[in-house]
Amino acid sequence: MTAPRTPKIPYGGDHNPEQWPEPVWDDDHRLFTRARIDTLTVGVFSWSLTQPAPGTYDFTILDRILDRAAAENRQVCLATGTAALPPWLAKRHPDVNRTDFEGRRHRYGQRHNFCPSSPAYREYATAMASRLAERYAGHPALLAWHINNEYGGACYCDLCAEAFREWLQNRYGTLDALNDAWWTTFWSHRYTDWVEIEPPNALTEHWRGPDHTAFQGITLDYFRFTTDALLGCFLAEKEVIRAHDPDTPVTTNFMGMFRPLDYHRWAPHLDFASWDSYPPLDAPPTWPALAHDLMRGLKDGAPFWLMEQTPSTTACRDVNPLRRPGELRLATFQAIAHGADAALYFQMRASRGACEKYHGAVIGHAGRDDTRVFREVAELGRELEALGDATLGARTPARTALLFDWDSWWALEISDGPSRLVKYQEVVHAYYRAAREAGADVDVVPVTVDPTGYDVVLAPVLHMIKGDLRERLEAVAARGGTVLTTFLSGRVDEHDRAFLADAPGPLAPLMGVRVDEWDARPPQVVQPVQLGELTCEARLVFEIVLPRGAEPVGTYGADFYAGTPAVTRHAYGQGEGWYVATDLDQPGVAWVVRRILARHDLLGPYADHPAVETATRVAPDGTRLLFLLNHAPEPARLTAHTTATDLLTGKRVEDGEPLTLDPLGTAVLRIQ
Ligand SMILES: [Zn+2]
Structure with missing residues (x-):
């Protein structure tokens, strides 16, 4: 079973009319209609x-809520309500x-x-x-069943x-x-x-x-x-x-990169995936994008639902900034670009009391429809209505995979030694970010994946190696693909017992290296690494690598291991294994990842515009859609790489002609 079939992107979100007298429901529905909710x-x-009591059920109000929704031609995602006792x-x-x-x-x-x-x-x-x-x-x-809420x-x-x-x-x-x-x-x-x-x-x-x-x-x-x-x-x-x-269809709302629960163990039991996106403050746009792609990877690339995001601000943090004008629209189209087939908010009307009374809402305490937030929500509702079913059911044709593994995350972060400062999400995000900013679509997949369809497999900080993963990764390289892994990979088995072998354990034959020792230093210690013409910085962990078939690509510049390899490349079958032995800064990671993507002709047409994100979806009828998302507060001036029609404006762009994106602007190009 998949997500519910709908004629357009479901638009709306959490609604708690039971907190309000029924005259307020009238206002709600009037405003929902105005916002195309x-x-x-x-x-x-x-x-x-x-x-209300052990043997007493009372569905009077819930009946009225659902009947009213039906009367207003709205659909309901019905929760079982078992998350709060x-x-x-x-x-x-x-x-x-x-x-x-x-x-x-x-x-x-x-x-x-x-x-x-x-x-x-x-x-x-x-x-x-x-x-x-x-x-x-x-x-x-x-429309759908929503069991419990944010399990954890x-x-x-x-x-x-x-x-x-x-x-x-x-x-x-x-x-x-x-x-x-x-x-x-x-x-x-x-x-x-x-x-x-x-x-x-x-x-x-x-x-x-x-x-x-x-x-x-x-x-x-x-x-x-x-x-x-x-x-x-x-x-x-x-x-x-x-x-x-x-x-x-039945779902429950996940929380993206949420460490406590291994969502890959849950995925087979969901009819469709859904999740609540509240990115950390000041996170780069690739952070929520990584979470979207992780959620899409739960059901083998099938579209997911964006079950919650705030229309304006959160309340749970010490400081809760507003989303700036245009940021909500951009975040929503980013979710759709990465595979969301629904765009829902928490919440429709702001709670009057308790800890979420200041959490952003489509309708605030004054019940107005002339606020900036309401206008932005309503304008987005109009755009999504006009978009119709163009993106529904569309899949991402990625040729790059990023392995994401809760076991490795847990094992790395509960390990004593070599460094408590290495954070799984941060390293994984650095490689994901490098690939995305180079214009590659990325599937974020479990380590049980069949990698046959991928040219590039990125496996950063893959601390734990389980099952036949070694053989599957070697097969990728043998037939011409590229596999990358990094420091602190291939260290332990499924029980967190060290492999009785040189690091990176089962990955050593593919990588063509032997890790002899590893040095961990405080974050202020910077180790220069030379990558071609680029001198980048490395921190935290420095593995000392002896090539065993691999060739050095980058070398350490200081300490007693100066001149030894920090990055290596190993010819394996028709392909390559790349090993990055230290925590490179973002320019260093980008240098490595772009070289790998270039080998497979996977650099995107706008890879030299760092603020412009691209994402491809292919609709069930074969129509190819290219999302262009300008994350900068100034216009992005591109040259169109193809002839296409922007589904949001209806305008046609010709191959080679100027293509300008507004500040925080989005285009959804239907490729001709
Ligand atoms: Zn218990």
Whole structure:
């Protein structure tokens, strides 16, 4: 099953009319019509309303919300509402409350606060999902099911400890296998009974927080267990929905690059992927783009939904800047360029009280339709209506893949040594950014990918190597492709045990290098690296590389390893393996990645315009769409590389003629 079929991009977002008297609903719908808002996500936080007491269900208000939406010709993404507990549930069944990393049993409060192993939570949540599905399957407004909300967080209660032990028995079968995997002869940890195993937290294996663990194997398995435990909650709700409604697509909203959950383990169970985009302050545009591509990669390149973004500002940060005029439109078209088939906001109307009252909304506290934000939302609604179905179902024809692996992320960042300062997302983003700014479309894919269709595979900081990945990567190079990996790759197996071999372990034959030693230095220590004419800077980790078939491409410029290789290239079969032995700055990474892309003729036509992002989608009928996104606050003056029609303006551009993008402007070129 895929995302719902719609005649245009669903446009709208989270709507909480249950917070308001019904006359306000009239205002809402009047303004929605003005802004071309056709899709509402409802019921996300309505559990205490729909089930005010253990045996009492009351769908009066939800009925009215859905019936009103249908009467107004709007479609509904209906949430099961199980992410925020009603107070009576926590009081009646204290085991639904989480126990935190410090071992404190929580009492009622906040949201995302349920224990995934609590039988009471499972029972009440699935009962609610079942009732909703029974009641609203077939409702004319129903477009999609939205289970829970932004799953995340871990619990360390006794129920979770017991569930963890069961999970371990399924994974390892015997304690001998577990002791071997976790290397428990270290520090006298050999387990002789499953009940001796404790969840890894501040009371057991950890000190200085979640990343500092004495036993990486235990902590890694707890990350995996937590992923599966929350997935179990999702699956229980999905199963009861399916019993009543076999046809409506089901999703849950992810959070992009979210470390706590391995979304690749969830992906097969979603009918379509969706996610909430709140990029960090001052992130370059390639940061949300990487998250979009990661979400698109969850379902083998199928389009996803942008389930939430703010129309103007967040509230949860210490400082919450406004999106400048034009930035919302640009971010929305960027999502569509990367595969979004829906553009939804959090939220439709600003909450009057509690912690999100200052979170941006399409309609503010004064209920006006003459604010800048409302005008921008309405203008975008008009443009998306005019765009119709032109982009729906379109796929990205990428020939470059970037491997993204939660296991490597976890293993790298919970490792003692060589450096706590190497951050997985930052290194991965540097390589992604280099490829995107050179104009290459990139699929961000799991390490289980079949890489046959790719010319270039980028595998930065691939700390953990699992299964037959080595063979699949070698096959890419053997048939003429290029594989790149970096420092701190190929170090550990799936249990975080070091390979008993020279680094980069299983990747060494493909890379043609032997890493003999590695030096880690504080961030102020800069090591110059010479790459052709470019002198760039490297930091944090410096691996000392002995070529074993590879040729040096760049060399260190200082310290006792001055003159030794920092970047190498290895001819392998018809292709190449590139090894980057240190954390190069962005110009250095760009130099390397552009050389690799050029070898495969993958540099884009506007690669010399750093502020202009390009992205290609191919519609189901074969129409090729090229998105041009100008991230600069001044016009971008390009020369068209092809003849095309801009779907947003209807204007035709001729090959070789000037093509100007407005400040923060977008063009969607239908290639002739
Ligand atoms: Zn628990």
